[in-house]
Amino acid sequence: MTEPLLELRGVHAAYGAIEVLHGVDLALRPGSLLALLGPNGGGKSTTMRVCGGLHAPTRGELRFAGRKMNGVTAQRAARLGVCSIPEGRGVFPNLTVRENLWAATGTGARREDVEEKAFARFPILAKRRDQLAGSMSGGEQQMLALSRALGTEPAVLLLDELSMGLAPMIVSRMYETVAELVEGGLSVLVAEQFARAVLPIADTAALMLHGRVVAAGAPADIEDRLSSDYLGG
Numbered sequence: 001m002t003e004p005l006l007e008l009r010g011v012h013a014a015y016g017a018i019e020v021l022h023g024v025d026l027a028l029r030p031g032s033l034l035a036l037l038g039p040n041g042g043g044k045s046t047t048m049r050v051c052g053g054l055h056a057p058t059r060g061e062l063r064f065a066g067r068k069m070n071g072v073t074a075q076r077a078a079r080l081g082v083c084s085i086p087e088g089r090g091v092f093p094n095l096t097v098r099e100n101l102w103a104a105t106g107t108g109a110r111r112e113d114v115e116e117k118a119f120a121r122f123p124i125l126a127k128r129r130d131q132l133a134g135s136m137s138g139g140e141q142q143m144l145a146l147s148r149a150l151g152t153e154p155a156v157l158l159l160d161e162l163s164m165g166l167a168p169m170i171v172s173r174m175y176e177t178v179a180e181l182v183e184g185g186l187s188v189l190v191a192e193q194f195a196r197a198v199l200p201i202a203d204t205a206a207l208m209l210h211g212r213v214v215a216a217g218a219p220a221d222i223e224d225r226l227s228s229d230y231l232g233g
């Protein structure tokens with residue numbers, strides 16, 4: 001089996017004195033989609049933050065392309081090719097669509113190329129190019145966040161709660177795009193409370209409860225562990 005591109009080995013993490021991850025193992029293989037599932041507070045966002053270099057583990061290893069990368073900053077992680085879209089999308093509301101896209105060019109991509117790709121993928125963004133991001137719908141903002149992240153040409157994309165606040169139709173459209181990106185070779189780790197949105201396109205899935213991965217494997221293999229609660233009705 002191919003080596004994981006991004007991997008957590010026995011990762012513990014804490015906020016102050018309170019440990020919230022208690023030995024998390026995860027393996028994201030190249031060109032695949034791993035869905036990290038589970039209810040609120042289980043530790044998905046903290047796990048994503050550890051993967052993106054935004055939160056340092058207290059124990060265990062974060063590995064990228066076979067090398068330990070504990071202690072890297074988010075900027076260094078981005079330069080290595082690990083790019084995060086945080087919960088809440090992280091677009092700059094008081095900047096225009098184009099200005100938001102240019103924020104991706106810190107890693108070296110040309111502004112014109114980032115714009116061209118974004119507008120080809122989501123034509124609505126071309127129409128809104130000079131509009132303030134904060135004035136757009138949640139779906140359009142998520143398209144912008146995704147386009148900006150892709151502007152850095154990442155090897156790994158970390159997507160936290162893509163579905164949050166979006167209509168089901170928009171969520172399906174977004175995950176269709178994610179599936180195309182994975183088809184094209186991108187490796188994607190998605191944290192989702194609503195498993196139904198992402199399971200159909202996931203290669204592997206992991207269920208997190210109380211800071212631990214309690215089940216992991218092919219979606220079909222862990223489906224029976226996902227109670228209707230975790231499937232999001």
Ligand SMILES: Nc1ncnc2c1ncn2[C@@H]1O[C@H](COP(=O)(O)OP(=O)(O)OP(=O)(O)O)[C@@H](O)[C@H]1O
Nearest residue numbers: 015020038039040041042043044045046047087193
């Ligand atoms: N900044 C913080 N300070 C202190 N505790 C935190 C902080 N962020 C999260 N926690 C706690 O860490 C635990 C894991 O939270 P985390 O956000 O990682 O879970 P989650 O599965 O992503 O849930 P959600 O979908 O609500 O973000 C929870 O008990 C939460 O209360």
